[in-house]
Amino acid sequence: MSSFHSTLFFLAILIYATHAQNGLILPLRKDPKTSQFYTTFQMGSNKEAINAVIDLGAQYLWFSCDNYTSNTYAPIPCGSAKCDVAKGIGCVGCNLPPRPGCTNNTCGASPFNPFLNVLVSEGFAEDTLSSRDNRKVPQLIFSCMGSDYLEGLAKGTTGMLGLARTEISFHKQVAGKLNLPDKFSLCPPSSGLGKLSIGYQASPKSDISNLLKSTPLIINPVSTAPIYTEGDPSDEYFIDVKSIRVNGEALSLKNSYFTIDKNGVGGTKISTIQNYTALHSSIYKPLTRAFDKAASDMKIRSVAAVEPFRACYSSDSISKTRAGPDVPTIDLVLPGNDIYWRISGANSMVEIDRKTMCLAFVDAGSRPRTSIVIGAHQLEENLLEFDLVSSQLKFSSSLLVQNKSCSRI
Numbered sequence: 001m002s003s004f005h006s007t008l009f010f011l012a013i014l015i016y017a018t019h020a021q022n023g024l025i026l027p028l029r030k031d032p033k034t035s036q037f038y039t040t041f042q043m044g045s046n047k048e049a050i051n052a053v054i055d056l057g058a059q060y061l062w063f064s065c066d067n068y069t070s071n072t073y074a075p076i077p078c079g080s081a082k083c084d085v086a087k088g089i090g091c092v093g094c095n096l097p098p099r100p101g102c103t104n105n106t107c108g109a110s111p112f113n114p115f116l117n118v119l120v121s122e123g124f125a126e127d128t129l130s131s132r133d134n135r136k137v138p139q140l141i142f143s144c145m146g147s148d149y150l151e152g153l154a155k156g157t158t159g160m161l162g163l164a165r166t167e168i169s170f171h172k173q174v175a176g177k178l179n180l181p182d183k184f185s186l187c188p189p190s191s192g193l194g195k196l197s198i199g200y201q202a203s204p205k206s207d208i209s210n211l212l213k214s215t216p217l218i219i220n221p222v223s224t225a226p227i228y229t230e231g232d233p234s235d236e237y238f239i240d241v242k243s244i245r246v247n248g249e250a251l252s253l254k255n256s257y258f259t260i261d262k263n264g265v266g267g268t269k270i271s272t273i274q275n276y277t278a279l280h281s282s283i284y285k286p287l288t289r290a291f292d293k294a295a296s297d298m299k300i301r302s303v304a305a306v307e308p309f310r311a312c313y314s315s316d317s318i319s320k321t322r323a324g325p326d327v328p329t330i331d332l333v334l335p336g337n338d339i340y341w342r343i344s345g346a347n348s349m350v351e352i353d354r355k356t357m358c359l360a361f362v363d364a365g366s367r368p369r370t371s372i373v374i375g376a377h378q379l380e381e382n383l384l385e386f387d388l389v390s391s392q393l394k395f396s397s398s399l400l401v402q403n404k405s406c407s408r409i
């Protein structure tokens with residue numbers, strides 16, 4: 001009898017441990033029209049399916065509550081401890097009949113649609129999230145959003161899921177509620193199904209972890225959020241790119257573009273909502289020149305530019321590899337011995353039509369806030385693990401090089 005008990009007990013620990021290790025896994029899909037990546041989960045007592053665009057730079061989850069009914073929905077009251085954690089601003093009320101998104105004495109939220117560049121006045125609320133494998137995250141804090149403010153979001157999505165470094169960002173809340181370490185990983189697909197996994201383990205099925213390189217996540221001392229308090233650091237993810245190489249050769253660039261100054265200007269961040277990597281003009285121009293030269297050395301033929309791209313080539317002069325078109329490699333060189341993020345053809349080139357491919361980087365002009373914003377096209381089929389316990393980013397570069405992909409890890 002006692003051995004039966006201890007077996008059960010042991011089994012319970014084992015099941016718990018497997019869950020704890022796997023974390024919460026959500027699907028990631030790409031919307032080809034906008035290059036946005038979105039995920040799907042269920043919210044509330046009626047398990048309403050929500051499709052939300054993921055945004056590494058956004059502070060929390062918001063979605064349209066127009067059709068939302070749930071008897072576990074609860075507004076966050078003004079002045080409550082949770083309102084403090086959420087950094088709620090003011091107190092909002094509503095003169096219409098009560099429903100989700102319309103309650104009195106509610107902690108003020110300002111959900112932001114980056115595609116419209118608008119902040120909307122709403123209130124914070126909480127409700128239960130369920131995943132497809134029926135894991136539940138109770139009392140997840142989010143905000144409703146007026147359905148007039150969904151413009152710019154991928155078709156079929158009604159919200160955005162914020163993964164920035166805040167107390168109420170999606171990963172932080174999920175990890176906290178499920179007792180997992182504050183880590184999340186992202187494997188955005190070019191097609192098919194990728195993964196967003198919270199609390200580890202990105203790839204329990206395969207040996208991918210020994211392909212990953214690691215680089216510190218650095219803090220920009222000045223907030224990049226649409227509203228913030230003076231003195232707040234940025235809650236976006238910056239890495240310390242030191243130089244850029246094309247086919248192994250470093251571009252000659254001023255170091256000041258790569259560093260972040262006291263006003264928060266400069267440096268490199270990662271964005272899931274910027275379609276193509278955007279570079280300061282003074283980086284963009286030397287990069288395209290060096291790429292053009294290296295491409296011409298490989299007998300790749302230039303053709304007329306196609307806006308917004310400046311370096312375009314005839315597809316039939318480019319051979320194919322497992323990791324896309326065979327073009328000069330671009331490396332983002334990071335601190336440490338031989339640590340770099342390699343951008344191969346599938347991530348560096350975009351197909352315009354059957355005959356034309358262009359270098360998939362855009363010119364951000366001569367005064368961008370951030371010198372390098374690594375965008376969605378460059379993230380496809382790359383595994384990224386954000387470890388906020390040790391403040392490290394682990395990255396794979398293109399999985400295609402290893403004959404792997406986000407849908408197969």
Ligand SMILES: *[C@@H]1O[C@H](CO)[C@@H](O)[C@H](O)[C@H]1NC(C)=O
Pocket residue numbers: 064066067147158
């Ligand atoms: C709410 O439901 C209506 C009717 O099904 C639909 O037309 C509308 O798009 C939905 N709104 C949102 C924001 O999902």
Ligand SMILES: *[C@@H]1O[C@H](CO)[C@@H](O)[C@H](O)[C@H]1NC(C)=O
Pocket residue numbers: 093094095096097098099102103104
């Ligand atoms: C909010 O309070 C006002 C004033 O008491 C009341 O008229 C209104 O119906 C309330 N709204 C909700 C959503 O409960």
Ligand SMILES: *[C@@H]1O[C@H](CO)[C@@H](O)[C@H](O)[C@H]1NC(C)=O
Pocket residue numbers: 275276308
């Ligand atoms: C990239 O996104 C911008 C801003 O949303 C949009 O104006 C532009 O058309 C997109 N570029 C391409 C090539 O799709």
Ligand SMILES: *[C@@H]1O[C@H](CO)[C@@H](O)[C@H](O)[C@H]1NC(C)=O
Pocket residue numbers: 403
């Ligand atoms: C690549 O992976 C696929 C599917 O896992 C496998 O069938 C194929 O043999 C692999 N190709 C090479 C060259 O390793």
